[in-house]
């Protein structure tokens with residue numbers, strides 16, 4: 001059976017990277033889709049784990065070849081999701097987690113309207129700003145751009161199936177895990193398991 005697709009979006013600083021890492025560590029059978037980006041790596045980020053860091057020429061050649069399931073320019077950098085990596089994981093029955101922006105999520109919705117769409121909200125704009133600045137990964141201009149974009153991105157929250165408010169981290173993680181569990185227990189998915197159907201005489 002094909003795997004399921006989980007799409008997570010949030011404004012910069014809301015905590016989606018932190019939450020996605022926790023989710024991936026705690027939930028089996030879930031693969032992270034490692035995007036390509038032209039953004040330079042932050043300290044501690046690992047090429048091939050957090051992103052595939054590429055220059056603009058490489059990104060544009062990949063885009064021209066149709067290598068991306070979706071791509072977008074976000075905060076002045078290019079980001080794209082590998083078509084091949086996602087389809088190989090889904091075909092192998094793995095669930096796949098995409099951490100992508102609201103433009104990318106809209107693109108994915110055209111191809112996968114039945115995927116699971118989750119938006120992460122900060123508890124307040126003040127908390128968002130404090131987290132973004134506290135992370136210290138952007139200079140002042142880049143942080144200001146991300147905060148300005150956040151106000152626009154927050155309006156997209158209502159397009160998503162689920163909204164998780166990342167106030168207290170453990171509670172937000174629990175919410176995300178519950179979403180994954182509920183998706184995995186959908187009748188169409190459980191009843192598609194041939195072994196179970198046969199054992200229960202449903203087949």
Ligand SMILES: Nc1nc2c(ncn2[C@@H]2O[C@H](COP(=O)(O)OP(=O)(O)O)[C@@H](O)[C@H]2O)c(=O)[nH]1
Pocket residue numbers: 008009010011012013017035036039070071072074075079080081099100101102103104105
């Ligand atoms: N459309 C799209 N957006 C992506 C992709 N990968 C990451 N993003 C988004 O790009 C934005 C910036 O990500 P990043 O530079 O890591 O900064 P952060 O949001 O502050 O952690 C976030 O909204 C990510 O969700 C991708 O492959 N496609």
Ligand SMILES: Nc1ncnc2c1ncn2[C@@H]1O[C@H](COP(=O)(O)OP(=O)(O)O)[C@@H](O)[C@H]1O
Pocket residue numbers: 010011012013014015016017018019131132134135166167168169172
């Ligand atoms: N629930 C939380 N409470 C307090 N700080 C948090 C919480 N979640 C994340 N953070 C911190 O906020 C900053 C931004 O989180 P990050 O995961 O990098 O966000 P994003 O990927 O959405 O930009 C990081 O320094 C992170 O440690």
